[in-house]
Amino acid sequence: MQSNIFHTAILSYGMSGRVFHAPFLATHPGFNLVGCWERSQKNIQSRYPEVASFDSLEEVLANDQIQLVVVNTPIATHFDFTLKCLEAGKHVLVEKCFTRTAEEAIQLKAAMEKAGKHLFVFQNRRWDSDFLTVKKVKESGILGDLVEAEFHYDRFDGNLSYKAHKEIAGVGVGVVTDLGPHIIDQAISLFGMPERVFADLRKTRKNTQVDDYFEILLYYPDLRVRLKAGYFVKLPVPSFQLHGKQGSFLKTRSDRQEADLQLAILPNTSNWGQDSEKDYGQIWVDGEESPRAIPSETGNYMAFFENVYQTLLGNEKPAVSVEDGIRSMSIIDAAYESNRQQAIISLS
Known part of the structure; x- marks a missing residue:
C-alpha cells in the first residue's frame, strides 16, 4: 500500500456522494476511491465501475485497505457512524451538519483523540x-x-x-x-x-x-x-x-x-x-x-480535499477543525x- 495515497470509502451515493465527494476523491491523485455503502439502489459503479459497492457499514469497516471514511449519511446517523469509524481505526470526514448537538460534537472530538485519528468537518x-x-x-x-x-x-x-x-x-x-x-x-x-x-x-x-x-x-x-x-x-x-x-x-x-x-x-x-x-x-x-x-x-x-490530504500526510492542520464544528453546533x-x-x- 502506497503511503502517499489514502484509500477512501463514502457511506452514501445520493446527491452528497455523487456531487460533492466522489468527483474530488476520484480526481485528486492522493486519494483512491475504494467504494461506497449502498443500501438499496446500486448506482456508483455506473459512474465509477472500478469501485466496490458495499452492503453494510460493517463491510466497510472490516476492509483493512480503507483508511478514510466519508460519513455523508443523514444527520441523525453522523454521531453513531463516525464513532464506529473512529473506533475501527479509520480517519473520518463528516458532512454538514456535523452532529445533532454540540455535546455530540464534543464527544466525537474525545473519540478522535482516543483513536489517534483525524476527524474532518466538511464545509466546502x-x-x-x-x-x-x-x-x-x-x-x-x-x-x-x-x-x-x-x-x-x-x-x-x-x-x-x-x-x-x-x-x-x-x-x-x-x-x-x-x-x-x-x-x-x-x-x-x-x-x-x-x-x-x-x-x-x-x-x-x-x-x-x-x-x-x-x-x-x-x-x-x-x-x-x-x-x-x-x-x-x-x-x-x-x-x-x-x-x-x-x-x-x-x-x-x-x-x-x-x-x-x-x-x-x-x-x-x-x-x-x-x-x-x-x-x-x-x-x-x-x-x-x-x-x-x-x-x-x-x-x-x-x-478542501487538498487540505485533508496534506493533513493526513502531516504537512498541514485541518482548514476546518473539529473545534470549528463544535463552535457551529x-x-x-x-x-x-x-x-x-x-x-x-x-x-x-
Whole structure:
C-alpha cells in the first residue's frame, strides 16, 4: 500500500456522494476511491465501475485497505457512524451538519483523540467564489471597521423534500441544520465566535413538520451579523452584505461549482469556479462617486480535499477543525434555545 495515497470509502451515493465527494476523491491523485455503502439502489459503479459497492457499514469497516471514511449519511446517523469509524481505526470526514448537538460534537472530538485519528468537518462553502470574494474584501480593510454583516441562503420552493428524513420532526432536522451550517461556518470563519445569539425560527411551507425559515443574529462587541434562510424568496436580496465605516459591499450567491458538478463536469477543468461578470459584487467606498464592480475570486472545492490530504500526510492542520464544528453546533444549540425562550442567549 502506497503511503502517499489514502484509500477512501463514502457511506452514501445520493446527491452528497455523487456531487460533492466522489468527483474530488476520484480526481485528486492522493486519494483512491475504494467504494461506497449502498443500501438499496446500486448506482456508483455506473459512474465509477472500478469501485466496490458495499452492503453494510460493517463491510466497510472490516476492509483493512480503507483508511478514510466519508460519513455523508443523514444527520441523525453522523454521531453513531463516525464513532464506529473512529473506533475501527479509520480517519473520518463528516458532512454538514456535523452532529445533532454540540455535546455530540464534543464527544466525537474525545473519540478522535482516543483513536489517534483525524476527524474532518466538511464545509466546502468556504471555497465558494462568492464567499472567497467577500473574505478578500473584508480582509483588505477597504470598508473600514465593520458594523454590520448579513449572509443569506434563500430559495423559492414551497415543496416538501422527497427525502423523508428531512421532513420528519426530530432533533437536528430543519433548515437550521440543513442550510444553516453553511452560513454559520462562513460567519465564524470570518468573525470568530459571537458573544450572544438570538434566533427566530418559523414553519412557512404547507404541511411542514420542521422549521423552514430562520433569522439568527450574532452579537459581537462592535459588530452584528445577521444570518437568514427561507424558502419563499422569489426576488432575492444580495446574499452577502458587508457594511463598514468607510463603505459597503454587496454580492449575490453565484458560485457555479455545484451546478457544474450536477452536470458531471469534473473539477479542475477549464473555467472551473469562475464567476461571470454580471455576478461580480458591488462596492461603494466613501469618497467615490459611484459603486464599482469587484471581480470574483475563483471557487475551488478541491482546496478542501487538498487540505485533508496534506493533513493526513502531516504537512498541514485541518482548514476546518473539529473545534470549528463544535463552535457551529454551539451556535445552533443556542439558536434553538433562543427561539424556545424568545430571548438572547449568551455563549460561554
